[in-house]
Amino acid sequence: MQLTVNGRAVERQVEGRTLLVDFLRKDLGLTGTHVGCDTTQCGACTVNLDGVAVKSCTVLAAQASGGAVTTIEGLASDDGLHPLQQSFNRCHALQCGFCTPGMIMAADGLLRSGCAVTDASIERALEGNLCRCTGYVHIVEAVKQAAHALGVPTEAAA
Ligand code: FES
Ligand code: FES
Numbered sequence: 001m002q003l004t005v006n007g008r009a010v011e012r013q014v015e016g017r018t019l020l021v022d023f024l025r026k027d028l029g030l031t032g033t034h035v036g037c038d039t040t041q042c043g044a045c046t047v048n049l050d051g052v053a054v055k056s057c058t059v060l061a062a063q064a065s066g067g068a069v070t071t072i073e074g075l076a077s078d079d080g081l082h083p084l085q086q087s088f089n090r091c092h093a094l095q096c097g098f099c100t101p102g103m104i105m106a107a108d109g110l111l112r113s114g115c116a117v118t119d120a121s122i123e124r125a126l127e128g129n130l131c132r133c134t135g136y137v138h139i140v141e142a143v144k145q146a147a148h149a150l151g152v153p154t155e156a157a158a
Helices: 020-027 083-090 100-112 119-125 137-150
Strands: 002-005 008-011 046-049 052-055 068-070
Touching: 020 046, 046 100, 052 100, 083 100, 083 137, 100 119, 100 137, 119 137
Parallel strands: 002 068
Antiparallel strands: 002 008, 046 052, 046 068
């Protein structure tokens, strides 16, 4: 299979049953994408596939062939941390950090979707992501601050 991961062309042979999350973590060493449940419930494994947030424990690696994947490792740029990474830090939107890569990638999906960012749209975007230690108030605030920094509308309904 051939795909682009964090802007880099990748070519590998994988077994048909290989999950995208295992491919990213084991074949490519991109361990920022976490496995919390392996059953599509926690969202810790969320990555961006062709512009859309997906749970990579629910996607076969082969299904991503020909596509473009961005993981948490690919979100920052040469200019520094992504606004979501900065706002999660600034808003204290994490404690242990286990859920954070998936939260940020799910939030990134919302910010890329063209939807206006409201409390309701953030809650919808993150409803498949579980945090066991920090709670959600600061996470929602972090997403709103990142939206503001990126110029994404934050008030009107989509
Ligand atoms: S590990 Fe994929 S949703 Fe939990
Ligand atoms: S910060 Fe620990 S699980 Fe969310």
